[in-house]
Amino acid sequence: MATISFHVGSDCQTSQSYRQAIADCHSVFEMGRRAGHHMSLLDLGGGFPGTEGSKAKFEEMARVINAALAEYFPEGTGVKVIAEPGRFYMESVCTTAVNIIAKKATLESGGHRKLAYYLNEGYYGAFRIFLREPVSRIPIVVKEFPSEPRLFPCTLYGPTCDAFDRISLKEVQLPELDVGDWLLFPNTGAYKSSMSSTFNGFPIITVYDVMGPQLSLCQGFPDLPGLCHRLAPPSERIFQHL
Ligand SMILES: Cc1ncc(COP(=O)(O)O)c(C=O)c1O
Incomplete structure (x- = not known):
């Protein structure tokens, strides 16, 4: 054959x-x-x-x-x-939650404000495939604003200090955020953790299995509220997006 x-x-x-x-x-x-x-x-x-x-x-x-x-x-x-x-x-079954670990603001000519956010996950971790994708990923911001926030051109970097450690080559439009704020990247179930490395000593992303209350009762898996207790705040708000 x-x-x-x-x-x-x-x-x-x-x-x-x-x-x-x-x-x-x-x-x-x-x-x-x-x-x-x-x-x-x-x-x-x-x-x-x-x-x-x-x-x-x-x-x-x-x-x-x-x-x-x-x-x-x-x-x-x-x-x-x-x-x-x-x-x-696989792609749609995972959402990756990351947080901002450092931030830099620059003022361009003409007074335009640009932001750089450094994330605790990047090209050498779960997001290696992002640079091969045709469209830049725009994360969901897990933060409440009193009114519609102003958006700024932002560059997203990973944590390794390597010049290639970027989430996308293009800038994305995001509001003013702070160190500690969370961002969500939905549809990250394909070629993410499997392509991760421990480059520069950063550990591979932790994967949590989560299921809705009805199924978790049958299987003994952690349900969403149960998992919230194991993750740092604001995990309750993160899970509202799942
Ligand atoms: C031999 C082979 N088959 C199937 C696949 C799955 O491809 P896709 O995720 O594009 O469906 C791959 C991915 O690398 C592969 O190498």
């Missing part, structure tokens, strides 16, 4: 990449058959989006894939087709 597998790249932005890959696999299947192999399995790999808001839609990818399979590997050819979705299942 011979298998051909491909991976169009994680978080694939162009559904047509699957069509091209399937067409290429068809050519490789023909070559394999001519060489006497029993070509029986086609593996479409991953690349599927992990959130509803992603630019490339899963339904569109499925349409492109089904059309390409009907053309190049129609039913009756005896080829089994599988896929290996990773991000599709």
